[in-house]
């Protein structure tokens with residue numbers, strides 16, 4: 230195999246099954262380095278050396294779903310459940326704002342306690358206090374009317390990973406009440422409504438094949454999301470996948486680079502899961518073309534409870550400590566954190 234494949238990904242914005250298989254299994258270090266170099270150069274064209282921060286507020290770990298991979302699935306009786314009050318959420322925003330965060334991500338399980346009305350009240354209050362900030366929601370599958378109501382209340386962005394774009398694989402990861410078709414429908418509706426929309430998938434989740442990844446790419450081509458969140462699958466001991474093997478760190482980095490070449494202007498986070506699987510995973514993610522970091526703003530008292538997978542990092546640190554730590558990490562690889570809403574630079 231030669232460098233042509235990299236140019237081809239850039240030009241055609243697609244990759245064949247065979248090419249992907251080769252890239253994911255190559256031992257040609259030179260080729261891998263070249264891939265990272267090009268991905269960095271592409272990220273640089275759109276975003277320079279600037280890294281965007283999103284302050285993640287994990288406001289509830291109640292969830293009505295029972296996904297086989299996830300530590301806060303409703304079937305996990307060992308999970309200690311919590312909900313943050315409005316005051317707690319606002320106090321996360323306040324410390325975040327002082328630390329320079331201009332995006333707040335409200336993430337939670339699918340928790341029926343948070344009716345549309347409650348969600349809208351939270352959004353409006355945050356937007357009233359911090360009009361220069363973006364509010365991102367990550368609260369799962371809802372009715373179109375609910376998505377519209379949140380948008381009208383001021384929400385700017387929505388993250389909903391599709392998890393896998395392969396029908397059979399989707400059924401392996403989720404109970405039969407959930408469907409890929411509905412997931413995709415939600416994502417299309419979110420885009421239609423006008424959200425900056427993020428989807429994404431886990432790398433190396435049980436049963437994932439190269440074909441699944443090609444289908445992920447095809448779905449991404451069709452949806453054209455503003456953001457693509459990927460991270461390695463990591464087993465959680467109290468789930469049906471507790472004994473499964475973790476996803477591959479190297480493959481996650483390769484996939485980040487490939488995504489950067491295929492979707493040059495997309496927002497690409499170096500995720501907490503990547504930082505969990507390797508001590509310098511997030512830094513290496515930036516060097517593979519990622520441009521977003523999503524540190525935790527949740528109160529330290531609940532952090533350990535939002536455990537999607539084992540050994541999640543940053544559960545003992547205060548937000549300010551994480552921010553300092555992250556700044557150092559980002560600077561160690563030649564980038565800098567910016568105080569900015571960090572909107573996507575893709576032409577609409």
Ligand code: 5AD
Pocket residue numbers: 298299300389390392430431460461462463464465502537538
């Ligand atoms: N390993 C890695 N990522 C996970 N997520 C959920 N459970 C795990 C796990 N065990 C991811 C899913 C979800 C996001 C919030 O976290 O992709 O969409």
Ligand code: FES
Pocket residue numbers: 524542543546550551552554555
């Ligand atoms: Fe949280 Fe380093 S980023 S402690």
